[in-house]
Amino acid sequence: MKITAxxxxxxxxxxxxxxxxxxxxxxSHFGYFQRSSVKEFVVFVGRTVASRTPPSQRxxxxxxEYKVHAYNRNGLCAVGFMDDHYPVRSAFSxxxxxxxxxxxxxxxxxxxAKEDSSQPWPYLADALTKFQDPAEADKLxxxxxxxxxxxxxxxxxxxxxLARGEKLDSLVEKSSDLSMASQMFxxxxxxxxxxxxxx
Amino acid sequence: xxxxxxxxxxxxxxxxxxxxxIGAAIPSVHQAESDPTSSKRSSPPGSSRxxxxxxxxxxGLRIHETSQKTARLSKLAKESSIFNDRTxxxxxxxxLIRNDITGLNMALSDLQTLQNMEIADGxxxxxxxxxxxxxxxxxxxxxxxxxxxxxxVLTARSENMKAHENRKQLFSAKNAAVDNQNNAKAVPEPxxxxxxxxxxxxxxxxxxLPPVNSGAPSGSQLRRRSAIENAPSQQMEMSMLQxxxxxxxxxxxxxxxxxxxxxxxxxxxxxxxxxxxTMVTQQGELAIRIDDNMDESLVNVEGARSAxxxxxxxxxxxxxxxxxxxxxxxxxxxxxxFFVA
Numbered sequence: 177m178k179i180t181a182x183x184x185x186x187x188x189x190x191x192x193x194x195x196x197x198x199x200x201x202x203x204s205h206f207g208y209f210q211r212s213s214v215k216e217f218v219v220f221v222g223r224t225v226a227s228r229t230p231p232s233q234r235x236x237x238x239x240x241e242y243k244v245h246a247y248n249r250n251g252l253c254a255v256g257f258m259d260d261h262y263p264v265r266s267a268f269s270x271x272x273x274x275x276x277x278x279x280x281x282x283x284x285x286x287x288x289a290k291e292d293s294s295q296p297w298p299y300l301a302d303a304l305t306k307f308q309d310p311a312e313a314d315k316l317x318x319x320x321x322x323x324x325x326x327x328x329x330x331x332x333x334x335x336x337x338l339a340r341g342e343k344l345d346s347l348v349e350k351s352s353d354l355s356m357a358s359q360m361f362x363x364x365x366x367x368x369x370x371x372x373x374x375x
Numbered sequence: 376x377x378x379x380x381x382x383x384x385x386x387x388x389x390x391x392x393x394x395x396x397i398g399a400a401i402p403s404v405h406q407a408e409s410d411p412t413s414s415k416r417s418s419p420p421g422s423s424r425x426x427x428x429x430x431x432x433x434x435g436l437r438i439h440e441t442s443q444k445t446a447r448l449s450k451l452a453k454e455s456s457i458f459n460d461r462t463x464x465x466x467x468x469x470x471l472i473r474n475d476i477t478g479l480n481m482a483l484s485d486l487q488t489l490q491n492m493e494i495a496d497g498x499x500x501x502x503x504x505x506x507x508x509x510x511x512x513x514x515x516x517x518x519x520x521x522x523x524x525x526x527x528v529l530t531a532r533s534e535n536m537k538a539h540e541n542r543k544q545l546f547s548a549k550n551a552a553v554d555n556q557n558n559a560k561a562v563p564e565p566x567x568x569x570x571x572x573x574x575x576x577x578x579x580x581x582x583x584l585p586p587v588n589s590g591a592p593s594g595s596q597l598r599r600r601s602a603i604e605n606a607p608s609q610q611m612e613m614s615m616l617q618x619x620x621x622x623x624x625x626x627x628x629x630x631x632x633x634x635x636x637x638x639x640x641x642x643x644x645x646x647x648x649x650x651x652x653t654m655v656t657q658q659g660e661l662a663i664r665i666d667d668n669m670d671e672s673l674v675n676v677e678g679a680r681s682a683x684x685x686x687x688x689x690x691x692x693x694x695x696x697x698x699x700x701x702x703x704x705x706x707x708x709x710x711x712x713f714f715v716a
Binding site: 182234237265268318319320323325326327330331333334336337338340341344345347348351352354355357358359361362364365366369 | 579640650662665668673678680682686
């Protein structure tokens with residue numbers, strides 16, 4: 177489950193094609209010679225998908241072995257390249273976060289961008305590495321995962337409590353035997369005590 | 376009886392003529408001559424026979440019609456394609472044929488009852504019975520053949536429909552994949568797209584075609600391929616658009632489902648916690664019981680210990696007393712001795 181690339185584009189309907197505002201890709205698992213072509217491919221497919229995504233809509237397109245998810249919000253479009261196993265929902269929540277972050281950090285300056293900006297945005301690169309695990313991106317997934325772990329722990333607790341119950345049961349029996357024995361002992365002692373007073 | 380029918384009608388006619396002339400007894404109408412195709416015979420003595428024959432011929436005709444209809448139905452079923460399926464016609468025909476076949480079945484059973492009546496009459500001729508049975512069997516086999524044909528046609532049609540469905544599904548599932556492939560191939564050069572980037576990418580494809588063929592920065596092969604594939608991809612794109620809306624819905628549905636599952640997990644967890652609490656309280660009672668038992672045994676042991684200690688002290692003190700008693704006895708002895716001696 178990995179993310180190959182994250183792009184932020186400006187997809188205004190008037191201009192011809194989307195302008196890339198930020199790009200972060202992880203091509204480490206490709207061979208050295210394929211890396212540049214993969215980057216080009218990412219750029220082009222990202223542009224196409226962003227241009228085809230209508231505003232305030234989400235889209236997922238299957239391309240070869242990647243799923244390309246795109247979310248367009250009022251002209252600002254975030255595109256992510258993930259593999260098939262990455263859950264769709266966390267992908268879109270990730271894109272949401274990216275867009276929010278971008279708007280917070282850059283405000284409205286992106287609207288005037290006309291060319292592909294090449295300055296890297298560190299948040300995007302961090303996001304790429306951080307969100308390789310889909311649970312980070314999607315709170316729901318995280319919650320579900322933690323709940324499942326808690327459930328497992330609780331099951332174990334219940335098992336150990338049952339064992340404790342059994343041990344307590346045995347302890348009760350033993351203590352009752354002990355009290356019986358001590359009673360007998362007391363009676364015996366009193367008996368021996370009472371009879372031979374003269375001697 | 377064999378299938379070689381010898382038409383001896385003419386001989387019979389001449390014979391009857393001569394006999395009439397002779398004026399002898401009217402020849403008994405023995406159908407000794409094998410004459411199965413004598414539907415022409417309209418004379419009264421063969422009334423029941425001609426009735427039988429009329430019915431048989433009717434049935435044969437209807438069977439023939441049914442088989443013709445089945446042939447037409449099979450042609451229709453084979454011809455129908457995805458975009459031009461004449462379901463209505465096919466269904467009408469199917470219903471018609473089915474009705475015909477049921478009617479034919481009933482008529483055939485009537486025929487059989489007729490035949491049985493004839494046999495039960497008593498005065499029958501072997502040839503007549505043979506003829507009846509032969510005709511009935513023939514009609515039955517023909518009807519069976521027609522029904523089998525009809526069934527074959529139905530199975531062929533259902534297979535056809537299945538194949539159509541599969542093809543349709545292939546198309547609708549591969550829509551996104553094929554479409555994006557077309558997209559990727561049709562975007563070698565974004566700038567030539569002078570038209571706006573409207574959602575209907577199909578509109579873009581058409582102005583793409585003329586300008587694409589003029590400039591050629593990157594492989595012209597790619598362009599040619601994209602030009603060829605543009606036409607069929609338009610349809611895919613329109614259907615892909617229709618898929619974005621359900622994808623939107625499925626996204627929110629996804630979230631709703633996830634929330635539900637989280638909620639149910641949380642309720643499960645609360646159940647587990649209460650279970651745990653009850654178990655612990657029950658075990659708390661057990662612990663109290665154990666505590667009481669231990670206290671009791673402690674008390675008993677303490678009491679026993681004190682009794683034993685008493686015993687011990689008494690024994691030891693008894694010895695002290697014994698010395699005292701002995702001393703008193705010895706004193707008495709001494710006093711006795713004193714008195715006696």
